[in-house]
Amino acid sequence: MSLPHAILIALTEKSGSGLDLARRFGKSIGYFWPATHQQIYRDLARLEAAGLIASEAQPGARGGKRLYRVLPAGLAELRRWVPLGEDGPPLRDALMVRLRGEAALGPTGLAATLHDRIAEHERKLAEYRAIKARDFGGAPSSRADALRGLILDGGIRNEAGWIELLREALRILESDETGPEVLRRPLKPGA
Amino acid sequence: MSLPHAILIALTEKSGSGLDLARRFGKSIGYFWPATHQQIYRDLARLEAAGLIASEAQPGARGGKRLYRVLPAGLAELRRWVPLGEDGPPLRDALMVRLRGEAALGPTGLAATLHDRIAEHERKLAEYRAIKARDFGGAPSSRADALRGLILDGGIRNEAGWIELLREALRILESDETGPEVLRRPLKPGA
């Protein structure tokens, strides 16, 4: 239930339209709280109905574009919500289920999937590192910059951790596949 | 949509009743694919309707206890599913949203929440390490053990990574709170 508050924070940082927000979610807050434009429009309507934000139509723009901004009541709600405690989100990753399945069933050909997943994490890692180098290169100039840099570090460490773990998984699978069990599975065409 | 397959894997490892599974989910597969007993009963019924598992009532047991076991079709479905690829799950953590809110709004009193969250991760870390020491103490005796130990390592590294990150966040917040902005907020009673 954090999406309305994530939207409030994004609007606090900079006013914008629904699609503006959807695009910004794609490359900032969306890294740790993803949302589609449908969710964002729905919650923008709710936030406006609750009196936390206000909007006005933009006459010169195409589509029925509306500019949303945070009202004082919205800032007050944010100040109330930000320090609240809650449990951490449960870890839920199907790849761990698959690895456990591999453990239970024996070789099933999971290595190719692991390679793909490692590549995905490497791509994200490179993306985050590029942002870090571009926007947080030197010493943080403010408390807010230090916090935002830290959040980005969280993403970087997360990706790096997965890469490390999945490479170890590959070592287990591949040492096995080149070992005594090599004949249990057909060879892949490209290998 | 991995829960039915997680159930199949759990039943492959050992047959059991719905509540057996719910309990085992609480301390094994549930660490990376949590599920409540309601979800498990629902999917057990679906899996049985699909012909992947079978059950028989246990006359001597209390309640309408049923023992579920995997059918050959269920094993075949697992062999099909395990190596399938998919995107990694999106990272979605409200605490990162709160940290970003703290960055946008200034001090809001998030430190206490961070302490709680760090304690939660430390508790899980100790729990996972105890399991590791108990069940995976020496060199892995089999491929399956190596994989299961690796999955557990994933949980351990994840918790340790969060602890490290959140401690850095605390340093940023607390160095700030004892610095020039100390007078902006009331002191906490216990501090």
Place this chain on the structure above:
DNA sequence: CATAACATGTAATGAGTTACATGATTAA
């Protein structure tokens, strides 16, 4: 004017969460 791109929104589906409900067995 036809088309593409922009901007907002609706509908259907499925999963997860929480609270509650039902039936059977053991134990006081």
Place this chain on the structure above:
DNA sequence: TTAATCATGTAACTCATTACATGTTATG
């Protein structure tokens, strides 16, 4: 026989996802 516990199951709600739908402005 009453209460507690075990075991299974229903119901209502919210959220996320996907596909689709509507209207507007710029471009050729």
